[in-house]
Each structure stands twice: as structure tokens, then as C-alpha cells.
Amino acid sequence: MLRPFLLCHFPSEEIARSVARSTVLIKHIYKVNSVGGTEEDCVKNSKPFGQSGCTWKVIFDTFASKFPKSSQSTIMHKFIDLHKPPGQVLMKDPTLTMAIIHEYPVGISGAPLYPKHNHKGKPIPENINRPPLSVYFCSLFAQGGRDRVEKYTLKKRTYLGPTSMDNELSLIMCNAGLVKSNSYVFDPFVGTGSILFSASVLGGICVGTDIDTRVLKGKGEGGVMRNFEDSGLPLPEIVRADNSLHSRVFKGEEGFDAIVTDPPYGIRAGARKSGTTKERQKPIPDEHRHDHIPQTQIYPVGDVMADLLTVSARQLKVEGRLVYLIPSLKDFEETDLPTHPCLELEWVCYQPLGLLLGRRMVVMKKVREWKGEKEEEWKNQCWPNGKESADKVEKLREQMALAAAKEREEGEKQGWGAKKQKTKKQRKKEMRNEVEIKKFEDEDNDGNKP
Amino acid sequence: MRLLTHNTLQSPLTSSYPLRITATEIKYIKSSGLMPEEGEKDFVKNLMEKKKLEWSGVVGGWRDLKEIVERDLKGEVEGIEIPETQPRPNDPSYTKTLKSLHILLLEIHVITGTLVDSSNERVFKIEGGIPNMILLEDEIE
Numbered sequence: 001m002l003r004p005f006l007l008c009h010f011p012s013e014e015i016a017r018s019v020a021r022s023t024v025l026i027k028h029i030y031k032v033n034s035v036g037g038t039e040e041d042c043v044k045n046s047k048p049f050g051q052s053g054c055t056w057k058v059i060f061d062t063f064a065s066k067f068p069k070s071s072q073s074t075i076m077h078k079f080i081d082l083h084k085p086p087g088q089v090l091m092k093d094p095t096l097t098m099a100i101i102h103e104y105p106v107g108i109s110g111a112p113l114y115p116k117h118n119h120k121g122k123p124i125p126e127n128i129n130r131p132p133l134s135v136y137f138c139s140l141f142a143q144g145g146r147d148r149v150e151k152y153t154l155k156k157r158t159y160l161g162p163t164s165m166d167n168e169l170s171l172i173m174c175n176a177g178l179v180k181s182n183s184y185v186f187d188p189f190v191g192t193g194s195i196l197f198s199a200s201v202l203g204g205i206c207v208g209t210d211i212d213t214r215v216l217k218g219k220g221e222g223g224v225m226r227n228f229e230d231s232g233l234p235l236p237e238i239v240r241a242d243n244s245l246h247s248r249v250f251k252g253e254e255g256f257d258a259i260v261t262d263p264p265y266g267i268r269a270g271a272r273k274s275g276t277t278k279e280r281q282k283p284i285p286d287e288h289r290h291d292h293i294p295q296t297q298i299y300p301v302g303d304v305m306a307d308l309l310t311v312s313a314r315q316l317k318v319e320g321r322l323v324y325l326i327p328s329l330k331d332f333e334e335t336d337l338p339t340h341p342c343l344e345l346e347w348v349c350y351q352p353l354g355l356l357l358g359r360r361m362v363v364m365k366k367v368r369e370w371k372g373e374k375e376e377e378w379k380n381q382c383w384p385n386g387k388e389s390a391d392k393v394e395k396l397r398e399q400m401a402l403a404a405a406k407e408r409e410e411g412e413k414q415g416w417g418a419k420k421q422k423t424k425k426q427r428k429k430e431m432r433n434e435v436e437i438k439k440f441e442d443e444d445n446d447g448n449k450p
Numbered sequence: 451m452r453l454l455t456h457n458t459l460q461s462p463l464t465s466s467y468p469l470r471i472t473a474t475e476i477k478y479i480k481s482s483g484l485m486p487e488e489g490e491k492d493f494v495k496n497l498m499e500k501k502k503l504e505w506s507g508v509v510g511g512w513r514d515l516k517e518i519v520e521r522d523l524k525g526e527v528e529g530i531e532i533p534e535t536q537p538r539p540n541d542p543s544y545t546k547t548l549k550s551l552h553i554l555l556l557e558i559h560v561i562t563g564t565l566v567d568s569s570n571e572r573v574f575k576i577e578g579g580i581p582n583m584i585l586l587e588d589e590i591e
Contacts (some may be wrong), residue, residue, distance in 0.1 A: 184493070205454075235479065239459070239580065249583045274585055294587055
């Protein structure tokens with residue numbers, strides 16, 4: 001059971017206001033006047049609100065429950081009749097917005113734990129009159145930073161790709177990386193730039209690299225810079241470079257405040273790095289060197305992560321944050337996550353994406369100075385449970401395909417879906433036959449013309 | 451590519467530093483973030499005081515860009531002065547240098563041009579503001 005409202009104490013109003021401003025997930029902060037286990041208790045505990053000359057309105061708020069307008073009005077009157085603020089009612093932007101909140105619990109997925117109606121809209125009797133967890137009487141204090149989610153939604157962007165990340169998640173990631181005004185932010189797998197876009201919204205100064213020129217340049221939509229230009233955000237610095245060769249391209253110890261990234265795991269886009277696995281390379285003739293397309297090879301997950309942690313340990317400032325996503329099936333535990341002696345695991349958040357699949361957002365903090373001479377030794381400690389951990393992620397695509405095939409097979413066995421598919425297939429075949437027969441006849445006719 | 455990034459790049463073949471810039475197209479974009487808190491000057495100051503800025507890179511970058519900046523950004527960018535050695539906070543020219551650095555590192559974009567490794571003349575192209583630092587397969591080992 002989870003509670004959708006969180007009761008907390010702030011040392012000052014100023015701190016509460018700055019928390020509200022910097023969050024992505026908080027909707028509002030309310031200042032509590034009274035709390036009660038029941039409505040009667042809450043009314044009993046309540047104190048008068050507002051100064052004379054104020055403008056005010058009252059709203060009813062709840063989560064994971066629904067109340068018809070008529071009962072909302074009844075509830076509101078219980079409070080207002082007792083404490084009518086000394087001022088005029090104003091529905092648009094009053095100085096005082098009072099709120100009465102009925103709190104109900106939600107399940108782990110965020111859905112109501114005790115829905116009042118089932119999915120067909122029929123009332124569930126035992127839930128209709130279920131009492132709330134608590135009732136709050138409060139005033140609206142500050143809005144959270146959720147408006148940014150809507151303002152910069154992916155729908156409004158010109159340049160998107162299959163790997164473009166959801167705006168809300170990338171904002172959360174940047175926030176977890178403590179990105180703020182003038183933070184120096186790096187994304188080594190920048191792709192269409194969606195993470196750096198969010199970093200830029202939060203005021204970051206952004207640098208990104210990617211090996212793939214196609215994704216950076218786009219197909220006429222303007223490429224990675226386009227969305228930044230459209231939204232009037234400062235342009236990011238983009239370098240086409242291979243993260244497996246990062247230390248050869250960048251002189252090092254740049255002191256980034258945050259590295260926020262979604263590494264390529266080969267699920268949406270196959271990971272590649274420079275070089276070739278061919279034993280005998282054809283020499284590149286000098287006259288073609290300038291427009292030769294460099295060869296790439298498969299970039300295994302084990303190396304992707306080892307390189308990411310190495311680059312982070314080297315390029316972050318001490319106290320800087322690395323934030324990344326890693327998808328997995330149920331067999332992957334938190335202890336399977338890659339490690340680095342310079343980086344301390346700070347947060348792990350698990351997001352279920354289905355019954356089997358999920359992903360984690362991992363936040364690491366740089367706690368120790370980088371030592372160049374230890375690079376290889378540290379890199380070898382990347383996977384504490386051995387290579388198997390990386391293999392679990394590597395084989396994700398394969399396993400998901402297997403699971404899907406199995407599901408299909410079982411479905412066919414049970415008969416659903418299979419019948420329909422067969423007739424459709426048959427119909428297609430029949431149609432093809434008909435066309436062919438007709439064609440044949442036509443040709444035959446033509447041939448017989450004198 | 452701005453000089454901010456140029457400052458961090460070296461030749462992936464020889465580690466030669468700084469890379470020589472030849473710019474054929476540049477652009478001046480005033481840097482004002484969505485949350486401007488008068489801050490970006492602090493960003494530069496912080497870079498300098500945390501010794502994250504390679505002064506030879508700044509000097510080299512400005513030497514390579516000076517001509518085209520004075521020609522193509524006339525009226526937009528003026529009065530940039532970069533001393534040969536990194537000024538200290540109590541030098542009289544310090545604030546002026548910070549101002550110049552702010553423009554140079556954050557507001558002048560090289561759109562088209564090349565980066566050249568001075569030791570072997572290997573050319574890395576800059577197109578659409580993006581330098582291409584990818585190595586050919588026979589350059590990796």
C-alpha cells in the first residue's frame with residue numbers, strides 16, 4: 001500500500017518553495033491546517049484561515065477515488081460554514097486557495113487499491129463507503145515542477161527517433177543527477193538528444209557524443225540541434241565520437257557536474273563501436289581516406305557499461321553524479337549492477353514495464369579522485385558477479401522474443417487468435433490465386449488474338 | 451562546436467594538443483538560458499578557477515578564430531582580449547578576460563570547418579557544428 005500524499009516538515013517556507021520548484025513529480029505543496037482520521041476529526045481540529053481583505057476559493061482534492069459534485073459540495077460546506085475567510089470569493093487566482101483532501105491508498109502500480117467501480121463501470125459495494133486514510137484541510141502553498149513535463153512533451157518536437165526518451169523520465173533523471181542552472185552535463189550516448197534537452201530545460205550546459213552520424217544529423221528534420229533551436233534552448237555541444245575511445249579524444253578530467261545517459265543495450269538500437277573483427281583488413285587507399293566510412297563492430301553490454309563507468313569516474317567532478325538506465329528481466333538483481341571504486345551507488349529505482357521486463361534508474365556519486373594508472377585494474381572490477389550479469393542484459397532481446405513466441409504458441413494451442421489468422425491467411429492465398437488465374441487467362445486471351 | 455569543447459579535445463591519434471581550427475562558417479548566438487540567473491559568467495569563472503581550462507587551448511583557439519571572427523562577426527563580437535598567460539584573480543585585467551572568455555567559450559559557434567592534428571596533419575571535419583572525431587579502422591590500434 002502506498003500513500004499518494006506525503007506529509008513532511010520543512011525548516012522554512014523558502015526551502016519548501018525551492019523544493020517545489022526543483023521537483024518533477026510533485027503536483028502541489030499544501031500547507032496543512034488540520035488533519036484527521038475522519039472528516040469530523042478534521043473539522044474539529046481546524047482553525048480559521050485567511051486575513052481580512054483576501055480573495056479565496058475552496059477546492060476538493062482526492063487521489064485514487066472519485067466523489068460526485070454534490071457530495072464534494074456537502075464536504076466543502078462542513079468546513080466553510082465553520083471558517084468562512086474574511087474576504088471575497090474569487091475563482092481565478094485568489095490569494096487563498098483552500099483545499100479539502102480525502103486520501104485513499106494506491107497499489108504498487110499507482111492504481112487505486114480500492115476502486116469504487118470495476119472496469120465495466122459497475123459499483124463495488126464494499127469500496128463505495130470505505131473511509132479515507134486521512135482527511136486534510138489545507139491551503140495551496142506552491143505548484144510543483146510538473147508543468148515542464150507538458151510544456152516540453154515529445155509530441156511538440158520536430159526531431160525524434162526510436163530511442164528518444166520520454167520527457168518526464170529524462171527530467172527525473174536529470175533531477176536525480178542534480179542538474180541545475182549552469183551545471184556542466186555530459187551524455188556519451190546522446191542519440192537524438194532527448195536527455196540533454198531536459199538537462200537544458202533545467203539550465204544545464206550540455207555536451208554529448210555519439211558514434212552514429214545518422215542519428216546526429218537526422219534525415220532532413222534538422223538533426224540533434226533542431227529541437228533545441230525550436231524551443232529556444234541553448235544549443236548543446238555535440239561531438240561525433242566513440243565512447244569506447246573516449247579517453248583518446250578528450251584530454252580528460254573535465255569536471256562534469258553530471259553524466260546522464262541511456263546506454264545502448266541493443267534492444268532498440270544495436271550498439272556499435274569503432275574497429276573491425278575481420279582478420280585481414282583491406283588497406284584504405286589514400287585518395288579515399290577522406291570519405292571512407294569507418295567500420296564498426298558489435299559493442300557488448302559488458303564493455304558498454306565498463307566504459308561508461310570508467311568515463312564517469314574520470315570525467316565527473318568529485319560529488320558529481322552518474323545517472324543511467326538499465327533494463328532487465330526478473331533474473332537481474334541489484335547486486336548484478338556494475339561497480340567502480342570511484343563511484344558509490346546512491347539510488348536505484350525499479351520501474352516495471354511488464355510482467356517480466358523492467359528497468360532501473362541508477363544514480364551513482366563520484367566519491368574518490370580518479371587515478372589514471374589504475375584504469376585497467378578498476379575496469380576489471382566492473383562486474384562484481386562476473387560476466388553473467390552483463391550477459392543477462394545482453395540476452396534480453398533474445399529472451400523477450402522467446403517469451404513472446406512461447407505466449408503465441410500457447411495461445412494457438414488454446415485456439416484463440418489462431419483461427420482468425422488462418423482464415424485471413426487463407427483468404428489472402430485465395431485472392432492471390434484468383435489474381436494469378438485472371439492474369440493467366442488474360443495472357444491467354446492476348447495470345448490468342450489474331 | 452564552441453571553444454568550450456575545443457578546449458577538451460585532443461588528437462585521438464597522437465594526443466597532440468590543441469587541435470588547429472580552420473573555420474569557414476561561424477555563428478554568434480547570445481547565450482541566454484531558460485533560467486538565466488546571470489550565471490554563465492560564473493560557469494566560466496568556475497572552469498578557470500578549478501583549473502579545468504587549458505590555457506594553451508584558449509590561446510590557440512583564439513589565434514585560429516581571430517581573423518574570421520573579426521571579419522564575419524563584425525559588430526556582434528568586439529573587444530576580445532586573451533592574454534598569453536592565464537590571468538590570476540587579482541590581476542587588473544581579470545574581469546575583462548572573463549568577459550572575453552564568456553563570449554569566446556560559450557557564444558561563438560564553429561559551424562563548418564576542420565580540426566587538424568598539427569603533428570601529422572590528420573584532418574577532422576566539422577559539419578553542422580559537429581566535429582567528427584571517429585577513427586578509421588586502421589587507425590585504432
